Amino acid sequence: xxxxxxxxxxxxxxxxxxxxxxxxxxxxxxxxxxxxxxxxxxxxxxxxxxxxxxxxxxxxxxxxxxxxxxxxxxxxxxxxxxxxxxxxxxxxxxxxxxxxxxxxxxxxx
Amino acid sequence: xxxxxxxxxxxxxxxxxxxxxxxxxxxxxxxxxxxxxxxxxxxxxxxxxxxxxxxxxxxxxxxxxxxxxxxxxxxxxxxxxxxxxxxxxxxxxxxxxxxxxxxxxxxxxxxxxxxxxx
Numbered sequence: 001x002x003x004x005x006x007x008x009x010x011x012x013x014x015x016x017x018x019x020x021x022x023x024x025x026x027x028x029x030x031x032x033x034x035x036x037x038x039x040x041x042x043x044x045x046x047x048x049x050x051x052x053x054x055x056x057x058x059x060x061x062x063x064x065x066x067x068x069x070x071x072x073x074x075x076x077x078x079x080x081x082x083x084x085x086x087x088x089x090x091x092x093x094x095x096x097x098x099x100x101x102x103x104x105x106x107x108x109x
Numbered sequence: 110x111x112x113x114x115x116x117x118x119x120x121x122x123x124x125x126x127x128x129x130x131x132x133x134x135x136x137x138x139x140x141x142x143x144x145x146x147x148x149x150x151x152x153x154x155x156x157x158x159x160x161x162x163x164x165x166x167x168x169x170x171x172x173x174x175x176x177x178x179x180x181x182x183x184x185x186x187x188x189x190x191x192x193x194x195x196x197x198x199x200x201x202x203x204x205x206x207x208x209x210x211x212x213x214x215x216x217x218x219x220x221x222x223x224x225x226x227x
Contacts, residue, residue: 001170001171003153032212034211034212034213036212036213036214038154038214040154045204045217045218045219045220046154046204046214046217047217048213048214048215051209051211051213051215052211052213057215087153089153089154091154091156091212091213091214092212093211093212096168097156097168097170098144098156098159098212099156100146100153100154100155100156101153102153103153103154
């Protein structure tokens with residue numbers, strides 16, 4: 001199972017929006033609506049921000065949204081704030097396996 | 110509230126083994142699978158496998174099948190990850206996480222740093 005493909009870095013100005021893509025295959029992202037996204041600040045454990053492609057856990061800002069088309073899932077962060085600066089990882093169900101993306105560093109300029 | 114508490118940092122020499130523990134609280138231990146991930150310094154998350162706390166059954170990513178074992182002790186509601194024949198590139202923070210029904214992790218342990226050095 002190969003890692004999902006994410007851009008290494010994205011950046012945006014406060015108040016603007018960014019989108020992070022996560023590309024897999026017909027064996028993972030394309031076959032299941034079971035993509036999740038995690039936010040990780042330095043030295044901290046990952047935090048769930050999106051699950052089942054589009055759903056947000058209680059307490060997660062509605063500035064975070066998810067979508068999927070074919071083999072590519074996407075995370076959009078709108079109204080960028082300084083606290084959004086972190087690493088973001090996608091993860092897909094793949095039958096008995098799970099697979100993560102390589103991670104994307106978001107910089108808020 | 111739900112918490113997963115992991116054991117403390119470890120230092121091992123190459124060729125040695127390490128056993129990391131993960132003790133969930135705030136829910137019934139056998140209700141949810143436990144997954145293990147690792148993160149090398151400055152690198153991304155890597156999925157290692159899962160443990161079914163009810164049956165003790167496990168499944169590993171192909172990369173780890175030869176030298177990783179996931180077990181549990183239901184009497185103390187604790188999951189374990191054992192990594193054998195450690196190499197320097199096994200130096201990483203190892204995380205356990207609770208998986209909900211549809212393949213996502215709503216709670217994570219704090220991570221355990223395993224350093225492999227001669």
